[in-house]
Amino acid sequence: MITRIGRIAASGLLVLSLTSCGLFGDRGPVRIAAIGSLNSATSPISGELSAADAALLDATSQGLVSYDGEGQIDIGLAERWTVTADGRSYVFRIREAKWSNGRKVTAADVQKILEGYLAPRSKHLLKDDFPEIETIRAMTDSVIEIRLSVPQPGMLELLAQPSMAIVNRGLGWGPMRSKRVGRTMLLTPVPDPLAEDPEAAEAAATDPAASIELTGKSAAAALARFNNGYADGVIGGRFSTLPYFAASNIGRSRLVVDPVPGLFGLSIVGTDGFLGVQANREALSRAIRRDRLVGAFGLQEWQSQVTMRPDLYTRDAGPPPLLPAWADHPERLRFEQAKRAVDAWRGGGHTIETLRIAVPDSPGGRIFYAYVAADLARIGVPSRRVSLTAPAELRLIDEVMPNDDALWGLRRLSCRADTICHRDAQEAIDRAGAATNAADRARLIGEAEELLAGYSPFIPIATPLRWSVASQRLTGLRANSRAQHPLNHLIALPN
Numbered sequence: 334m335i336t337r338i339g340r341i342a343a344s345g346l347l348v349l350s351l352t353s354c355g356l357f358g359d360r361g362p363v364r365i366a367a368i369g370s371l372n373s374a375t376s377p378i379s380g381e382l383s384a385a386d387a388a389l390l391d392a393t394s395q396g397l398v399s400y401d402g403e404g405q406i407d408i409g410l411a412e413r414w415t416v417t418a419d420g421r422s423y424v425f426r427i428r429e430a431k432w433s434n435g436r437k438v439t440a441a442d443v444q445k446i447l448e449g450y451l452a453p454r455s456k457h458l459l460k461d462d463f464p465e466i467e468t469i470r471a472m473t474d475s476v477i478e479i480r481l482s483v484p485q486p487g488m489l490e491l492l493a494q495p496s497m498a499i500v501n502r503g504l505g506w507g508p509m510r511s512k513r514v515g516r517t518m519l520l521t522p523v524p525d526p527l528a529e530d531p532e533a534a535e536a537a538a539t540d541p542a543a544s545i546e547l548t549g550k551s552a553a554a555a556l557a558r559f560n561n562g563y564a565d566g567v568i569g570g571r572f573s574t575l576p577y578f579a580a581s582n583i584g585r586s587r588l589v590v591d592p593v594p595g596l597f598g599l600s601i602v603g604t605d606g607f608l609g610v611q612a613n614r615e616a617l618s619r620a621i622r623r624d625r626l627v628g629a630f631g632l633q634e635w636q637s638q639v640t641m642r643p644d645l646y647t648r649d650a651g652p653p654p655l656l657p658a659w660a661d662h663p664e665r666l667r668f669e670q671a672k673r674a675v676d677a678w679r680g681g682g683h684t685i686e687t688l689r690i691a692v693p694d695s696p697g698g699r700i701f702y703a704y705v706a707a708d709l710a711r712i713g714v715p716s717r718r719v720s721l722t723a724p725a726e727l728r729l730i731d732e733v734m735p736n737d738d739a740l741w742g743l744r745r746l747s748c749r750a751d752t753i754c755h756r757d758a759q760e761a762i763d764r765a766g767a768a769t770n771a772a773d774r775a776r777l778i779g780e781a782e783e784l785l786a787g788y789s790p791f792i793p794i795a796t797p798l799r800w801s802v803a804s805q806r807l808t809g810l811r812a813n814s815r816a817q818h819p820l821n822h823l824i825a826l827p828n
Contacts, residue, residue, distance in 0.1 A: 361541055361544075362519070362541055362544040362545055362546045363544075363545045363546070363565050363566075363806070363807070363820075363823055363824070364545075364546045364548075364558075364563065364564045364565050364566075365388070365545060365546070365547050365548070365564065365565065365566050365567075365568060365820060365823070366548050366549075366550045366554070366555035366556075366558045366559060366563075366564040366566070366567050366568075367383070367384045367385035367388050367547060367548070367549050367550070367555070367567075367568050367569045368383075368384050368385070368549075368550065368551070368552045368555050368567065368568070368569035368570060368571075368574060369383030369384045369385045369386070369549055369569055370383050370385060370386070370549050371383070371385040371386060371389065371516075371518065371547065371548065371549025372386055372549075373389070373511065373513055373518060374503055375389070375390065376500065376503070377390065377450060377457055377458070377496040377497065377498055377500070378449060378450060378455050378456060378457055379456055380456040380457070380458060381458050382458070382495065382496055383549065383569070384568055384569025385547065385548075385549030385550075385569065386549075387495040387496065388495070388547060388568060388569075388818075388819075388820055389511065389518060389520075389547060390495050390496075390498040390500060390505075391495040391498060391819050391820070392508070392509045392511070392520055392545070392547075392819065392820040392821055393433075393498075393500075393505035393506075393507065393509055393510060393511050393520070394498035394499055394500035394505035394506060394507075395409040395410055395498060395499065395506075395507065395508060396409050396410065396492050396493055396494070396495075396497040396498055396499055397409050397410050397411040397414070397425050397427075397443070397477075397492050397497075397499065398411060398414070398425075398489050398492050398493045399493050399819060400493050400815055400817040400819055401819070401822050402809040402810065402811055402813075402818065402819065402822035402823070402825065403811065403813055404813030404814055404815035404816075404817050406489050406490065406493055407493075408428075409493070409499075410425075410427055410428060410430060410438065410443070410499050410506060411425035411426060411427055411428065412426055412427070412428040413425075413426050414426065414489075419484065420481070420484030420485075420486070421480065421481045421482070421483070421484055422478060422479070422480050422481070423478065423479045423481075423488060423489075424472070424476060424477075424478045425476070425477050425478075425479075426475060426476055427439075427440055427443065427475045427476070427477065429526050430506045430507060430523075430526065431506065431526060432501055432504040432505070432506055433504045433505050433506070433510060434504055438499075438501075438506050439471070439474050439475070440471035440472065440473060440474060440475055440476055440477040441471040441474075442499075442501055443471070443477050443499055444469050444470065444471045444477055446499055446500070446501060447469050447479075447497075447499075448469055450497070451463055451466065457496065458496045459491060459494060459496055459497065459735060461744065461749075462491055462735060462736075462738075462741065462744070463491065464766055465481040465482050465483050465484075465485045465488075465766070466479060466480070466481060466482075467480045467481060467482045468480045482767070483766070483767060483768065483769050484769070485738070486737075486738075487735075487736025487737050487738045488736075490735060490736035490737070490815070491735050491736050493817075494735050495817075506523070507522075507523035508522060508523055508821055509521060509522055509523060509545070509820070509821060510522075510523050511547075514546075516548060517546050517547065517548050518546070518547045518548075519544055519545075519546055520544060520545040520546075520547060520820065521539055521543065521544045521545075522543055522821075545820050545823075547820065548564075552570065552574035552577040552578075552695075553577050555567045555569075556577055556578060556581040556583065556802065557581075559581075559583060559587075559802055559804070560581055560582065560583055565803075565804045565806050565807055565823075566801065566802060566803045566804060566807045566810055566823065567801060567802040568801045568810075568818050569801070570798075570799065570800035570801060570802070571697070571731065571797075571798060571799060571800075572597070572630065572635070572697045572701065572731070572795075572797075572798040573692075573693040573695040573696070573697035573698045573701075573731075574695060574696075574697060575630055575632065575697050575798065575800065576630075576696035576697055576700065577696065578800070578802070579631065583802060587802050587803060587804065588800060588801075588802060589800060589801040589802065589803055589810060589811065589812050589818075590632065590634040590635075590798070590799070590800045590812060591799040591800065591801075591812050591813060591814070591815075591816040592634065592796075592812060592813075592814055593733045593734070593796065593797050593799050593814055593815070593816045594643035594644070594645055594733070594734045594737075594796065594797075594814065595643055595731075595732050595733040595734045595796065595797040596641075596643070596730050596731070596732050596734075596742055596745060596746070596791075596793070596797070597638070597729075597730070597731050597732075597793070597794055597795045597796060597797045597798070598638075598729075598730060598791055598792045598793040598794040598795070599617075599690065599705070599727040599728065599729060599730070599791070599792040599794070600727065600728050600729075600730050600746065600751050600752050600790065600791050600792075601614055601617075601726070601727055601752075601753055601789070601790055601791065601792070602725060602726055602727065602728050602751055602752070602753065603725075603726040603753075604753050606683070606684075606685070606686055607678060607683065607685045607686065607688075607714075608688075608726060610678070611787070611788060611789050612674050613674055613675070613678055614789040614790075615657075615674070615789045616670070616671040616672075616674035616675060616712065617671070617709065617714065617727075617792055618657070618789065618792040618793070619659055619667040619668075619670055619671040620667070620668060620671040620708045620709060620711065620712045620714075621705060621708050621792060621794060622664060622704070622708055623637035623638070623639065623794055623795060624637050625704065626701065626704040626705070626708075626794065626795075627794075627795050629700055629704060630697070630700070630798075632798070635795060635796065635798050636795060636796050637794065637795050638793050638794065638795050638796050639656065639657055639660050639793055640654035640655060640656060640657075640793055641654065641655070641742060641743070641746060641782065641785065641786055641791055641793055642654040642655070642739065642742035642743060642782060643734055643742055643796070645734075645737055645739070652739070652775050652776075652778055652779045654742075654782070655779070655782045655783060655786050657786065668711065668712065671712045672711075672712045672713065675712045675713045675714060676713070679713070685713070685714055685715065687715040687716060687717055688709070688714060688715065688716040688717075688726045688727055689716070689717060689718075689719045689723065689724065689725040689726050689727070690702060690705065690706070690716050690717070690718055690719065690725060690726070690727045690728075690729075691719050691720065691721050691722075691723060691725035691727065691728040691729060692718060692721065692729045693721060693729070694720055694721075698718075698729075699718070701729075702718040706718070727792070728751050730745070730746075730751070730791070731797055732745065732797060733797050733799065733815070733816050739775075739778050740762065740765055740766055740778060740781075743758075743762050743765075743778070743781055743782055743785055744762055744766075746785060746790055746791045747759045747762055747785060747790070752790055752791070753788070753790045755784065755785060755788040755790065757784055758781060758784040758785040758788060761777065761780055761781035761784050761785075762781045762785070764777050764781070765777035765778045765780075765781050797816075799816035801818055806824075807823045807824070808824060808825040809822045809823045809824050809825040810823055
């Protein structure tokens with residue numbers, strides 16, 4: 334039974350123990366092909382990260398806390414932390430660590446980095462997910478406090494995201510260090526700064542058997558590398574690239590599918606003409622045959638979804654998500670209801686402009702669009718596919734929940750750059766976020782969701798799809814609800 338994930342981390346002793354157990358053996362570095370571009374100078378402050386960049390940052394510049402191979406919270410830059418009884422203060426003690434230029438990592442450094450991520454001009458992916466933070470304060474050289482206005486039970490999960498990596502102007506601290514070798518990033522453990530024998534720790538850290546070779550590739554190239562024996566694993570798969578796996582002849586037993594909650598569907602961006610009427614927006618949602626679309630990808634683990642907010646089964650997840658009124662209606666009745674709304678619009682002398690739908694330009698994206706377009710055409714709504722960066726009336730959202738906060742989905746779908754804005758719903762969301770009592774918070778979440786759902790800003794279609802491919806060597810690459818597969822946990826330690 335596997336009870337703990339191996340950490341390819343600072344201690345030379347741990348590196349030697351991994352090698353002596355034969356987990357790396359004589360096969361040399363672990364070779365990982367990540368789907369997407371790999372940029373050694375990437376920064377979380379610039380926006381969304383590719384799977385390759387996220388893996389690199391997570392390995393070389395972990396956040397205050399991190400995820401282990403099971404998707405559970407683990408230590409990161411902070412070696413320990415405490416949470417006050419009122420849930421409003423998180424105090425982290427930073428481990429002895431150095432930036433890659435040799436300078437000591439201090440709490441003041443971390444404070445400045447985190448404040449930069451949350452600054453108004455930042456493009457950080459999670460910037461809007463920390464509204465509860467009041468202050469970030471370096472209390473001593475090695476202690477930092479994050480003070481909240483109200484409790485946020487999912488704070489550690491947010492801080493463990495790869496995009497919350499503590500990177501200082503391109504300088505990482507660990508637990509691994511990187512060096513470019515051609516088109517590959519060679520990752521080796523950072524030697525223990527407290528080791529009694531620094532030379533021995535350095536020698537152990539540079540042992541080829543303890544290293545990882547990370548490359549950024551297209552989905553087709555990454556799977557080809559695995560198929561031809563040049564990669565031990567592939568990470569970063571989504572619905573858009575799943576058809577490449579289906580065509581790869583790689584055994585189904587090698588596929589790892591993460592059961593992740595989140596949002597996967599079409600955000601309604603424009604409200605001109607036909608889309609300016611709530612009944613018409615709802616008609617589009619009624620018309621989509623979700624099970625048919627998801628079934629076209631041939632993956633049993635991928636599930637359809639009709640709620641705006643993901644359904645979670647955790648203590649802090651809040652009230653059950655609100656089902657639309659038509660959720661239990663048979664498919665034919667949904668179609669007839671949607672068709673009546675479209676016919677009524679045309680019967681009033683209105684036309685319907687062709688809807689531009691922004692989806693990935695990939696095999697999965699084209700399959701997805703083909704099924705959506707067919708369902709919209711059945712009710713008389715024309716559409717055309719455009720790229721993700723092009724102007725559009727409907728735009729795909731494909732995001733995993735970063736924590737189990739029931740408000741996350743509502744915040745994500747309200748008054749963002751790629752969503753329409755309902756001020757009353759946004760005010761209700763803000764009130765729910767400011768609630769300090771759990772019962773009040775749950776009630777206000779329900780009220781906010783009802784308001785937002787009544788505006789129909791989003792067409793939910795399915796759960797997000799995240800997948801990886803792992804050889805037998807990668808005993809630590811396992812399905813988890815966070816879709817997190819940190820490079821320093823790819824090999825699992827036995828009991």
